[in-house]
Amino acid sequence: MNAVAQDLELVSVTKRYGATVAVDAINYHFKPDSYTCLLGPSGCGKSSTLRMIAGHESVSDGSILLAGRDISDLPPAKRGTAMMFQNYALFPHLSVLDNVAFSLKMKGVDSAARKSQAHEMLELVDLTALADRMPDQLSGGQQQRVALARALITRPQVLLLDEPLSALDPFLRIRMRSELRKLQKELGIGFVHVTHGQDEALALADDIIVMNNAVIEQAGPARDVFNAPKTRFVAQFMGGHNVIALPDGHFAIRTDAVGVTSADAGLIEAQVTAVEYQGTHVSLSSRITGDQEVTALVPDDTFFANPHHPGDRIGLHWDAKNLHQLTA
Amino acid sequence: MQKLRENNALMGWLMVSPLASVLLVFLVAPIIMIVIVSFWRATEFSIIPAFVWENYEFLFGSPVTYTVFLNTFKYALITWIFTVLIGFTVAYYLAFHVRSLTWQIALFLLCTIPFWTSNIIRMISWIPFLGRNGIANSALISWGVIDEPVEWLLFSDFAVILAFVHLYTLFMVVPIFNTMMRIDKSLIEAARDAGANGVQILWNIIIPLTKPGIMIGTIFVVTLVMGDFITVRFMSGSQSANVGRLISNDIALLQYPSASATAIILLITVLMVIGILLRFVNIRKEL
Numbered sequence A: 001m002n003a004v005a006q007d008l009e010l011v012s013v014t015k016r017y018g019a020t021v022a023v024d025a026i027n028y029h030f031k032p033d034s035y036t037c038l039l040g041p042s043g044c045g046k047s048s049t050l051r052m053i054a055g056h057e058s059v060s061d062g063s064i065l066l067a068g069r070d071i072s073d074l075p076p077a078k079r080g081t082a083m084m085f086q087n088y089a090l091f092p093h094l095s096v097l098d099n100v101a102f103s104l105k106m107k108g109v110d111s112a113a114r115k116s117q118a119h120e121m122l123e124l125v126d127l128t129a130l131a132d133r134m135p136d137q138l139s140g141g142q143q144q145r146v147a148l149a150r151a152l153i154t155r156p157q158v159l160l161l162d163e164p165l166s167a168l169d170p171f172l173r174i175r176m177r178s179e180l181r182k183l184q185k186e187l188g189i190g191f192v193h194v195t196h197g198q199d200e201a202l203a204l205a206d207d208i209i210v211m212n213n214a215v216i217e218q219a220g221p222a223r224d225v226f227n228a229p230k231t232r233f234v235a236q237f238m239g240g241h242n243v244i245a246l247p248d249g250h251f252a253i254r255t256d257a258v259g260v261t262s263a264d265a266g267l268i269e270a271q272v273t274a275v276e277y278q279g280t281h282v283s284l285s286s287r288i289t290g291d292q293e294v295t296a297l298v299p300d301d302t303f304f305a306n307p308h309h310p311g312d313r314i315g316l317h318w319d320a321k322n323l324h325q326l327t328a
Numbered sequence B: 001m002q003k004l005r006e007n008n009a010l011m012g013w014l015m016v017s018p019l020a021s022v023l024l025v026f027l028v029a030p031i032i033m034i035v036i037v038s039f040w041r042a043t044e045f046s047i048i049p050a051f052v053w054e055n056y057e058f059l060f061g062s063p064v065t066y067t068v069f070l071n072t073f074k075y076a077l078i079t080w081i082f083t084v085l086i087g088f089t090v091a092y093y094l095a096f097h098v099r100s101l102t103w104q105i106a107l108f109l110l111c112t113i114p115f116w117t118s119n120i121i122r123m124i125s126w127i128p129f130l131g132r133n134g135i136a137n138s139a140l141i142s143w144g145v146i147d148e149p150v151e152w153l154l155f156s157d158f159a160v161i162l163a164f165v166h167l168y169t170l171f172m173v174v175p176i177f178n179t180m181m182r183i184d185k186s187l188i189e190a191a192r193d194a195g196a197n198g199v200q201i202l203w204n205i206i207i208p209l210t211k212p213g214i215m216i217g218t219i220f221v222v223t224l225v226m227g228d229f230i231t232v233r234f235m236s237g238s239q240s241a242n243v244g245r246l247i248s249n250d251i252a253l254l255q256y257p258s259a260s261a262t263a264i265i266l267l268i269t270v271l272m273v274i275g276i277l278l279r280f281v282n283i284r285k286e287l
Helices: A046-054 A096-107 A109-124 A140-152 A170-187 A200-202 A222-227 A232-238 A300-305 B002-038 B054-061 B061-097 B100-116 B121-125 B124-130 B134-143 B157-181 B185-193 B198-227 B229-235 B243-252 B258-279
Strands: A008-017 A020-030 A035-039 A061-066 A079-082 A159-162 A188-197 A207-211 A215-221 A240-245 A247-252 A260-261 A267-275 A281-286 A293-298 A313-317
Touching: A008 A046, A008 A240, A020 A046, A020 A140, A020 A207, A020 A215, A035 A046, A035 A200, A035 A240, A046 A079, A046 A159, A046 A170, A046 A188, A046 A207, A079 A140, A079 B185, A096 A109, A096 A140, A096 B198, A109 A140, A140 A159, A140 A170, A159 A222, A170 A188, A170 A200, A170 A267, A188 A200, A200 A232, A207 A222, A207 A232, A215 A222, A215 A232, A222 A232, A232 A240, A240 A293, A260 A293, A281 A300, A281 A313, A293 A300, B002 B258, B054 B258, B061 B100, B061 B198, B100 B157, B100 B243, B121 B124, B121 B157, B121 B229, B124 B134, B124 B157, B124 B185, B157 B198, B198 B258, B229 B243
Parallel strands: A035 A188, A035 A207, A079 A159, A159 A188
Antiparallel strands: A008 A020, A008 A061, A207 A215, A240 A247, A260 A313, A267 A281, A267 A313, A281 A293
């Protein structure tokens, strides 16, 4: 929608509520036109960050730049951002069409023009047939599309999504996330999506920002963040990793990069504590010296060719290049 | 199974019966009584059970009836305008500008303080304030706004409306406040995100979503004002009349059939007004 690349940048952005610091001087340069997920547990500051970008929360310190201008003190509608709210926040007294056309009405666009534009937007989200319905006559997925259309009609440079999929059932969530991804590619604008689900972030994002305790723990392309966590928190929050203390420091290693062999052939000896069949894989938990738990995710055919049971002594091995040293 | 279902029906009836019997005895029966009496015949010194239309004929034949009904509507309309304006403003302030729940509750209770005394005491307390040598007049004179006491402050339509507004504004505040508290705050953020300014948010979001509350408050105020007689008597110094006073005068003269007929017509009028109001707004969501 926009020919020029629109960069969103956070410069030492801080949010304080009284004495508590919700967001502590974070810096980040969003890649133009990319899908970025702000990921973290509840209370980590990800929602405050998004709301500050949107302008629904004042910035205590630092600035937010969009396309080279400081937008920190502008009202929400003047920033070039649009927000999609967690519970969609559709106006219950307005029809779908009027909800979508709301911002145009506020701008004073005449009735015919705003209706035709709203229809275009509804076409984009495939809801033309429901234009005259009221929000409470729509399903969760349909409400979400209305919210999307309403946000997009302002032609934002960046769309901000606050946990957009959390109100949907698991099946719909997976469908809507592929739609979101497709829409972002079609529109070619930046999406910033707040979530606490790492699977959602991995499925959607070009870049992931993992936040914890008001700071960014790690940020980068989704694959890098998952593959090479820098801190214990990221390794544990992203899941699928073991955190092991070895003589030369703490390391993260993906559970599927841990191999199982006989007790004397491995790098380290272990005792099986639990075996869990997961369909395509078998998750084998074991205990190594120092009372550390290590999980190995073994393909099911490999496992059943040579099954192990709780109490068995086994050897674990891995490729040193799969070990990622943790800084914290 | 069959037995259980019968028991369920029986249980249902038993459960509604206390309320139903209370309503039957204290609401339905008296109204039926009034309807019956309104058809009786009355002379200066006796009341004769009958079925005659003469009470209604007299009522509709008298020009006084129309003047008084019109006056009653006038009071209701003007009171409604003021209570809606004040009630909406107070509720808006409480719901959207007072941030903490503690303060909301505290200020809300403050609004109810006048209700700790009776209506009549609240009315009478206006008299020393508004009277010819009352506080209002002496203050205005000492400020030099006026040279001699203003006569229309007390015992006038002004005083009647002032008292009505004072008495019944809270009945507007409560339902409006209640409806406003249920408005999802994210709707206001969403409106702001879409570029709406304060006035636009008020006009396009808050007022439409508050309509059911305004309507419930309107029903309260309109029915209270239309059924009132004591406020009009006190505050107008018996110089103005409304339907309630018509009825109370009839009762004072022991003209029960005539009073009943007027009461029935008033009841029908009020029900019609409410019926019309309900056509505009669906209040069911609030109940």
